[in-house]
Amino acid sequence: MIRPVRADECRDRLWEAVVAGDEYDAVDAVRQALADGLDEEALLLDVIASVQEKVGTEWAADRLTVAQEHAATAINERVVAGLARPPRAERTGRTSRGRVTVGCVDGDWHAFPARLVTEVLRLRGWQVDHLGARTPTPHLIAHLHRTDPQAVLLSCSLPTHLPAAHTAITACRAVGVPVLAGGRAFGPGGRYARALGADRWAADARGAAGVLAGVLPRPAPRAVRQAVDDLPHLADQEYTMVVHSRGGLVKQTLTGLEDRFPAVRAYTDAQRERTAEDVAHIVDFLATALYVDDPEVFTAFLTWTAGILRARRVPVHSLLAGLDVLAGQLRDFPRTLGLLREGSLALRTRSTGPAPGPGIRV
Template identity: 75%
Template sequence: MSVALQNRLWRAVADGDEYAAVDVLSKALSEGLGEEALLLDVIAPVQERVGAEWAADRLTVAQEHAATAINERAVAALAHRDPDGAGRSAARGRVTVACIDGEWHAFPARLVAETLRLRGWQVDYLGAQTPTQHLIAHLHRTNPGAVLLSSSIPTHLPAAHSAITACQAIGIPVMAGGRAFGPDGRYARALGADRWAADARRAAAALEEGVARPTPAALRQAVDDLPHLADQEYTMVVQSRVQLVRRTLADLEDRFPAMRSYTSEQLERTAEDLAHIVEFLATALYVDDTELFTSFLTWTADILEARHVPVRSLIAGLDVLAGQIRDFPRALALIREGTAALCGRPARPVPGSETPA
């Protein structure tokens, strides 16, 4: 049943037809499927497919944005079916759901918020990119039983660490969720979160079990949780990231001659790719985890190949970057591991490989 519904919703979303999408969901409701099942077993998998189709270069950025907007409005349509709040008594208590500062991917957090409302929680949903200082001000005013922090992009983990520490310092327990925290929640644990949940149902179950309030204590420093930060490599890479990108881009042309024929738009995209590499390198230094960096590089290689860009250009970029940070042993080790991961990938034919998309 869910697969058939997913396919019907996908066709509506892919066609950009908001009315058809809402009709699919309304019909399913009339046939007895519950709202939570629609949210988590139909809409959520369709949104996952939107991302996968974009990554495979079968949806443009504009189509991906349009599809996401339709799914967001579909969620809103479900949420607004009970405008008087009948059956949503908030008897379980009050919680806050927010995205980490800098995190624009709010869809997973919205699914969590709506699931919790369906289960009887009063939810303050703060949406995307919530500045930590404003989050803390809200928590002081509302004193919720817990705050659920969402992030999809690992480069926001340092900001997540600050938010987690700040919430706990005022006695509010933190549940972390989203892909940024690792497939098993390893980064949530490393950053000191009180709980981690892989999805909305498990977040609801954890809240129902109860999340104890932390005892307010002296504000922790990052190095208290992550002692490896004492070597200052993370700080130095972050402070020099603009220069690293600029110098690497300038030197890369000699290593990858195809760049000499790049348009200004292609050069801009290359600079953006290098900036992402440096950001993920810095984040991997922050949490001291090689897999965070290598996973990003192999994902990037898949994206580039789907757009007819050869992986050797990525490897060349890493080699040039390594020359810029030769005084940072942990960073150099990460780049070596990343290069090995790329070289170990199965070879894939790339049509028109000398001309990036």
């Protein structure tokens, strides 16, 4: 009697292949599991998606280099492409369940989760227009006018793209197409999906398929709303001011760090560039927290960043110093100052390991 292959066995083999950078063995592992009876959906979600998540975890822990992480992702994309086949409806001659559009919000290049959703929906008989990463909202709307899908599934992986997601959700619903949101950026339980006007939210591909299997009413076409209509707190203009001041805030924060840590003045151009990128990310997440009026967006990013820095033996004190410098520049913005205080508190209360000392990411 032949023992059916288990998902964890295939997952282990695929992990070994992607870490070794062996594309051929990765493809062979999945093809063999398929031949041995593991179905395509399980391979996509219980094997490939799981391995891809582990890739991110291992990079964050500094056990994979950036190059290894990129190579592993490329291999997983190749494996998914190797599994892709015409939708079941086309293979069996049955009528499609309907047409939907899947894409990432403008600016979001993390297309892998959206690709998994696309392939699962195709396996379940849907006709899917996969638009990939960084879909500009005007082009998305033009596509909806041309194809008239039953729904659009918008993926957003990074919280800093939530304002763009809000624009896309509003525009899609304005032309009468319901929006199913997905991706980690929408927060625990999809809290930001609801706040930004999405019709529904799904945690994963199976959840998205379940939502589409039910009734998803079309919204009545209407004039495009302004962001402040959905998020009244934006009337204070703090989000707008921080976004418009981004370049100056980054530059002045770097100068402030030089005053606090004179050694920064001797940094190479590459070190200064990376430090500027870090400060820019802090400002971007601060602005996003202002947009959705939720400090967790900011504190979660800071504590995640602290873990990244700690794994690379960079003192977390560098983040606290940066927040202090930013607070000095934004002292006239009460909501912003409140977020900076909560960020500092989160870093101090959740920080573990050796006592902090001077230094910033290099």
